[in-house]
Amino acid sequence: MGHRESADFVTLRGEEELVRRAGDLFASAREEFLCGAADLVTWSGGVNAAFADGKRPPLRPGRHDGLAMRKVYTRRALGDPHSERRLAAIAASGAQVRISAAPLAREAIVIDRRVAILAGSEGRGARTYTVVRAADVVEGIRSLLYATWEAADDVADCLGAAALPELDEEARSVLGALSAGLTDEAAARRLGMSLRTYRRRVAGLMAAVGASSRFQAGVRVRGR
Amino acid sequence: MGHRESADFVTLRGEEELVRRAGDLFASAREEFLCGAADLVTWSGGVNAAFADGKRPPLRPGRHDGLAMRKVYTRRALGDPHSERRLAAIAASGAQVRISAAPLAREAIVIDRRVAILAGSEGRGARTYTVVRAADVVEGIRSLLYATWEAADDVADCLGAAALPELDEEARSVLGALSAGLTDEAAARRLGMSLRTYRRRVAGLMAAVGASSRFQAGVRVRGR
């Protein structure tokens, strides 16, 4: 339908042009909308505009048919209460939102395995966006973006645990002892502290990550 | 130096053409060689040929200068002892090898943030490879590949723990209860089984992952 514009690679300058030339792409998603960004700032204007007025088909989170909206952000998106609320709202609308522990330097979107949009670097003038339609390149990008999404944590598991206060050297050694599967007694001996103090450290760690059992602490602490 | 060939996107057909037309690229890596693949089969011929005869600069793992060789594979690369030995050898040569829990459908390489190579789909005839030089696209791909690498586990942590025997539905629900931080009593009630049986399940799970404490089990189980 419409004009052709099927060049394999098109570079757009500025968000305005992105919305104008590629806005239909967003709304055209039918099977999968895969999106990765460091925080909620990027895409906000363009995507929201394109999705306005019910142009987006309804999400069906648990279903195999319908549009799967998968988004992956970094911890930067969890910074303030405002962002958290927006994230929760996105998740509540049926999107599968996850938080990656790794940084995402550039934003990327892949739609229906058919087209990818990569954001250029920020700074100095209008931001650029590259729309990719070459099948193999799109599929390669999707493969990577999907792997990042897959490896990330569900946002529901992250919303409460926003406070990861950077553990000091001693906390890390306690963590090592716990991860090694030692009993408290053996761990305290190895670390050269008393049993009571070691248990105090463990209790402090568990409080820091908001865990109510050691198993839960182990799960939450994985990835420091 | 040499001929130009600076088209932003070039598609090569077959591994032979990859080695002939892009082999120099592999050997030209100076700062970073970032590589993602499902297993050790891909690239093996091409890359090894290109790296033969000392064409590759020496790796300096811990240093900030020199070439950083980062590789990420999936668990498929850990299948048999032979693969494991090759992986260990790669790691021993100074490469930073990691194992991603997520699948990597397509192989990708990014060299010095300047050029990306994406493999096409397998099957029917010669495999294709797309060499990408457009700066923004390369950087976008690198961003995703690096995120996948960053989120993956060091291969040293995976070599021993190869036996992850696929947990059934009941095991997953037990896991959920453990991760929720419930006490055994509450968890058994929620799952509708007796305290004794629940503890049997937990013990079985811990034996399955080779953990000697619940904390350790939590760490090892993270990522199902």
Place this chain on the structure above:
DNA sequence: CCCGAACTGGCAACAACGTGCCACTCGCGC
């Protein structure tokens, strides 16, 4: 020097977990 805050380590009571033992049930083959 004295005080208080912060930390440590010992003790004890308690909660939670780990496991052996046994009785019971269910399904299967004979």
Place this chain on the structure above:
DNA sequence: GCGCGAGTGGCACGTTGTTGCCAGTTCGGG
């Protein structure tokens, strides 16, 4: 039915983890 093996649940008891309390130590003001 009978025997058998696998799985369950109850019980008991030992081990491990959790916590409050208190005494001792260290450090830095006042």
